[in-house]
Amino acid sequence: AQKITQTQPGMFVQEKEAVTLDCTYDTSDQSYGLFWYKQPSSGEMIFLIYQGSYDEQNATEGRYSLNFQKARKSANLVISASQLGDSAMYFCAMRGGRYTGGFKTIFGAGTRLFVKA
Amino acid sequence: EAQVTQNPRYLITVTGKKLTVTCSQNMNHEYMSWYRQDPGLGLRQIYYSMNVEVTDKGDVPEGYKVSRKEKRNFPLILESPSPNQTSLYFCASSLGGQERDQETQYFGPGTRLLVL
Numbered sequence: 001a002q003k004i005t006q007t008q009p010g011m012f013v014q015e016k017e018a019v020t021l022d023c024t025y026d027t028s029d030q031s032y033g034l035f036w037y038k039q040p041s042s043g044e045m046i047f048l049i050y051q052g053s054y055d056e057q058n059a060t061e062g063r064y065s066l067n068f069q070k071a072r073k074s075a076n077l078v079i080s081a082s083q084l085g086d087s088a089m090y091f092c093a094m095r096g097g098r099y100t101g102g103f104k105t106i107f108g109a110g111t112r113l114f115v116k117a
Numbered sequence: 118e119a120q121v122t123q124n125p126r127y128l129i130t131v132t133g134k135k136l137t138v139t140c141s142q143n144m145n146h147e148y149m150s151w152y153r154q155d156p157g158l159g160l161r162q163i164y165y166s167m168n169v170e171v172t173d174k175g176d177v178p179e180g181y182k183v184s185r186k187e188k189r190n191f192p193l194i195l196e197s198p199s200p201n202q203t204s205l206y207f208c209a210s211s212l213g214g215q216e217r218d219q220e221t222q223y224f225g226p227g228t229r230l231l232v233l
Contacts (some may be wrong), residue, residue, distance in 0.1 A: 033220045045224035107159040
């Protein structure tokens with residue numbers, strides 16, 4: 001069965017510092033996709049970054065990078081130079097493949113990030 | 118403007134009264150999905166659809182129905198709502214495929230449902 005684990009319910013970071021949000025996953029698919037989404041207090045879901053299982057390079061999107069370690073099945077999000085507006089809930093998600101239940105998407109429980117001024 | 122719309126945004130209903138939450142996207146996306154969000158549980162997929170007339174169960178399909186008669190619309194139907202279906206519901210869509218731009222799911226604004 002597929003599973004996403006986010007072990008940090010809450011994190012604090014000082015403004016302008018970098019922070020890493022942890023995500024580990026479990027799947028028996030060879031082809032899968034990994035995502036991070038941000039949910040601010042207003043409630044909308046905002047796409048941040050995507051990593052395909054066959055991508056050899058770590059994905060980057062501006063201040064966001066995904067530290068993909070396939071053998072360890074981890075997909076940690078790194079936010080560089082944190083800003084006050086980064087305070088939000090962050091979700092790690094995985095899209096599975098056709099061999100384990102079709103193309104379902106599962107989400108972790110989330111990490112709430114607080115950025116301190 | 119490319120978007121996913123959901124209606125209604127807020128709904129209070131009573132146990133057993135059938136309801137439908139609509140979802141529509143204007144991006145010609147093939148993949149559409151419904152999620153519910155509950156505190157401490159993240160988002161859980163209810164149903165998804167790979168294309169017109171193709172739907173499949175997510176992790177929590179019990180008590181819900183969906184249909185995909187047109188590419189742009191993917192309504193969520195609660196035939197007999199119960200209080201444990203009180204939740205925040207999100208519809209999402211993507212192009213479909215296995216590249217970044219194809220896989221990225223765009224979410225609607227959410228529908229907050231309270232079942233009394």
